[in-house]
Amino acid sequence: MEGVLLAAGELGYRETSVRSILERSGGHRAQFYKDFAGKEDCFAQAYATWIERLCVGVLEAAATTPGWEGGVRAAITRLFEFVVARPAIARALLVEVQIAGEPALARHEAAVERLAAAIDSARADIDPAEAPPEATGVFVVGGIESCAAEALTAGDAARVWDALPELMHLAAGSYFGKEAAEGSFERASIFLEREREHWAAKAAARETEAGE
């Protein structure tokens, strides 16, 4: 089923044909139509599997990192790692889904609601009298997703990392206000700088290994 997501991510959902799916997944046309009602059904089934996998990974990263801010940053980091490692699949999951029909779109909305509910755990630390709007979780997830979609649409998945501090600002600001947002922005900037140094060191080590 990965074939349909690869095809949609590489060619666009509108341009994806059963032939292009089979070119990537193998198999025969007759078998395809035994398993699926058509392209939309195939995409929806593949989507359900992969979005669940991505959701579980992101929520796991958040749950295993201490604190709300650390959890949100870890969740965004896990999502961005996926976006950079599997840009075609990510493009299918986050961008092409918007035009792939109701069944996949419903799965997408369910995933957004699930992630929003996790981010909404911030309310535990907020006085109910000062609670942010009900839509805050969905707003924050929408901001993170639209940022990933922008990088994927531009064909430069790696640039998604540039937005990490701004997204932490958006997330913290939406729940805790401007002062908290600025602190989250600063800490995310430092985190990103360290991560980039780490990636550069790993790349240098790989180059040295290859040269020996």
Next chain:
Amino acid sequence: MTELRLISGAALAEPEPAEAAPPPRLLPGRHGMPADLVRAHQRQRLLEAAAAALAEQGYGRLTAARVTELAHVSSRTFYQHFEDLWACVLAAYEEQAARLCDAIETAYTTERGRGLNRIADQSSTAGAGIAAAIEFLAAEPDVARLLSAEPPPQIAALAAARRELIERLGAMLRKALADRDGATPLPGLERRLIGAALAIVSTRAASGDPQRLRDLEPELTELLLASL
């Protein structure tokens, strides 16, 4: 109102928000209308039909055939106006994006005018712009879907038009909040906020219930201003 639009160039360029439904087809045969007005009327019908067809079919299934059907023009007429389907959708998008920005600018101007006799309040100016944007989109659900839905990335001009709208809305938000006490705008933050707002608007607009969009206004205002 439809007749007024037929004889007024200005009305054709900036249709009233209340005129959401595609204008009726001109009667066939000799009606004495100047050819350029007939063409302008056809083009307007096609632009409005593009938004209606998109709301009905989504980007995944949208066809030029459906646009011509809703506009009550022939396929030949369609291709006299536009090179292809995407040129038509792009023209519709750009026209409606400009109308949305005009609605926000008008709200800013009105709110600033009201503030002449009191201490200027940038948040209320920004709030008036957000309220105007939501009302504009709620009044025309097809336009709300056109402007908020993520277009296919392969249609580069359309994706660029959407990016441009996000940039412009972000710049307008920044402008409204300029000089607010303690405001330290971060480059790029407004764009992220507008992206988040469009994601919610897109979901609400897809529900087809304009009230769900209107209900969003106070929440969206609070969220857009919370961290700026």
